Amino acid sequence: MSVSIFDSFLTTTDMIAVFDDAAIVQGMFRFEQALAAAQAEEGLIPAAAARAIAGVCNAQLYDIPALIAASRRAGSLAIPLVKELTRTVALYDKDSAAFVHWGSTSQDVVDTALVLATREALQLVDAGLARLADTLLALAETHVDTPVLARTLMQPAQVTSFGWKVLGWTAPLLRARERLRGAAGRALQLQLGGAVGTLAVMGDEADAVAHRLANELGLKVADAPWHTQRDEWVRLGLEVAVLTGSLGKIATDLSLMAQGEIGELAEPSGNGRGGSSAMPHKRNPVSAMIALAAAARTPQHAASLLNTMGQQHERGLGNWQAELAEWPQLFISAHGALQALNDAFGGLAVDSGRMGRNIDALQGLIFAEALSIRLAGFIGRPAAHEFVEGLTRRAVAEGRHLADLLPEAVREHDTLREHCDASALASLQALFDPVAAAGAARRLATRRLPQLREQAASFSKDH
Structure with a gap:
C-alpha cells in the first residue's frame, strides 16, 4: 500500500511497513506456501509440488506494481498473483504447477494475508x-x-x-x-473456505488441512469460513x-x-x-x-x-x-x-x-460553590446561595478576591455575623486553599x- 506524503506525516514508518504492498503480497505467498504444505501432509497434493511451490513464494521474485495493475482488471490481487505463482512454479516443475492454490479461493488468500498484517x-x-x-x-x-x-x-x-x-x-x-x-x-482467524465456503474440493481432508494451515501461520481455525x-x-x-x-x-x-x-x-x-x-x-x-x-x-x-x-x-x-x-x-x-x-x-x-x-x-470565584454549601449550615441554602451570588458579582465588579471580601460581607450580614466568630471565619477562608480544594x-x-x-x-x- 502506497501512502501520500500527508498520510506519512500522520503515521509511522513501522505501521506503513506493515501494510506495504510488498508485505501484503508476501503474506499472500505465506498463505500459498503453508496451504501447499498442509495439503501435502494430508496427501491431497504431492510433496514435491509443495516443495516446488515453497521455493518460489518470495515477493522479491515478482513485479509487484505489475500485479497491482493486473488486479484492477482481474477484480482481485489474488488472481494475478496466483497466475504468476503458477507460471513461476511451472518454469521449474511443470507438473507441480497444477497444484498451486488447490481448492482455495481469492478471498482466502487476501483475507488471511490481511489477518497476518x-x-x-x-x-x-x-x-x-x-x-x-x-x-x-x-x-x-x-x-x-x-x-x-x-x-x-x-x-x-x-x-x-x-x-x-x-x-x-x-x-x-x-x-x-x-x-x-x-x-x-x-x-x-484463518480464512479458508474455497469457492463458496464449503471447501468441497478438499473433501474429507478439509478440516485437517485447515488445522495444519492455521497452525503453520499461528492463527485460530474459524468455526466456519x-x-x-x-x-x-x-x-x-x-x-x-x-x-x-x-x-x-x-x-x-x-x-x-x-x-x-x-x-x-x-x-x-x-x-x-x-x-x-x-x-x-x-x-x-x-x-x-x-x-x-x-x-x-x-x-x-x-x-x-x-x-x-x-x-x-x-x-x-x-x-x-x-x-x-x-x-x-x-x-x-x-x-x-x-x-x-x-x-x-x-x-x-x-x-x-x-x-x-x-x-x-480567578479571584476565588471557583470556590463559590464550596463557600455557599458551608454557609448554608448557618443561614439555609437559598439564603446562602443568594449571599454568595451577590458576593461574586461584587468581586468581579471591584476586581477583588472573594476571600478578601468575605470578612467584610459577613460583618454586614446580621445572621452570619452572629454565627461566624473568628474561628468560623478562618474555617471559611480555608476553603480558598487550592491544595485543600483538590483533596x-x-x-x-x-x-x-x-x-x-x-x-x-x-x-x-x-x-
Whole structure:
C-alpha cells in the first residue's frame, strides 16, 4: 500500500511497513506456501509440488506494481498473483504447477494475508499503548497533589488534582488494550473456505488441512469460513477506532493546556520541533496536532467498515473490496496518534506554578460553590446561595478576591455575623486553599492509581 506524503506525516514508518504492498503480497505467498504444505501432509497434493511451490513464494521474485495493475482488471490481487505463482512454479516443475492454490479461493488468500498484517499492526499498537500508559501513570503519581483548574463547557469550574486528570486519560487506554486483545482473539482467524465456503474440493481432508494451515501461520481455525460474515472482523476495527478517539481526547486537553494564555503544559521543544516559519516565538504542540488529525480522520473509516457489512450472498461485490481499502487506514491513524503522544509525554513540561497562578487569577470565584454549601449550615441554602451570588458579582465588579471580601460581607450580614466568630471565619477562608480544594480529587487518585497500575501489569502476566 502506497501512502501520500500527508498520510506519512500522520503515521509511522513501522505501521506503513506493515501494510506495504510488498508485505501484503508476501503474506499472500505465506498463505500459498503453508496451504501447499498442509495439503501435502494430508496427501491431497504431492510433496514435491509443495516443495516446488515453497521455493518460489518470495515477493522479491515478482513485479509487484505489475500485479497491482493486473488486479484492477482481474477484480482481485489474488488472481494475478496466483497466475504468476503458477507460471513461476511451472518454469521449474511443470507438473507441480497444477497444484498451486488447490481448492482455495481469492478471498482466502487476501483475507488471511490481511489477518497476518493486522496481527503485526496490533503488536505495534499494543507496545505503543503500554509505553504511553506507563508514562501517564508515572506522571499521575508525581502530580497527585498538584492543584489544577477543572474546566467544564470550556470554562473554569473547580479545582481538581492534575494527577486525577491524568488518570482520566489513562484508564481508557488500559480498557482499549484489554478490548483490543479480546477482539483480536476472536477476529484473527484463518480464512479458508474455497469457492463458496464449503471447501468441497478438499473433501474429507478439509478440516485437517485447515488445522495444519492455521497452525503453520499461528492463527485460530474459524468455526466456519467468514467470507461474508464480517462481524468479528469489523468489531476489531471499531475497537481501533475507539482507541483513536480516546487518543484524540488526550490530545485535545494537551493542546488546550498548552495554549500560551493557559501555559500549564508544554510539549518538548528544540531541534526545530514545534517552530513556526514566520514567528520565532512560537512553540506549537505538534504532537497534539498529529493525534488530533489522526482522530479526525478515523470516524469516516469506521463508518465505512459498518457500511460494507451488507455483503451479498457468499461473496461480496464491491463492499469487501471497500473494506480492504479502509482497513489499513484505521491502524495508520491509531499508531500515528500513539507515537505522537508518546513523543509529547516523553518530554512533557508541567508548569505547576502556572497552574496555581491560573487558579489565583480567578479571584476565588471557583470556590463559590464550596463557600455557599458551608454557609448554608448557618443561614439555609437559598439564603446562602443568594449571599454568595451577590458576593461574586461584587468581586468581579471591584476586581477583588472573594476571600478578601468575605470578612467584610459577613460583618454586614446580621445572621452570619452572629454565627461566624473568628474561628468560623478562618474555617471559611480555608476553603480558598487550592491544595485543600483538590483533596477530593487527590483521594480519588490515590485510590485509583494502584488499581490502574495493577491493570497495566496484568497485560505482561497475560503474555
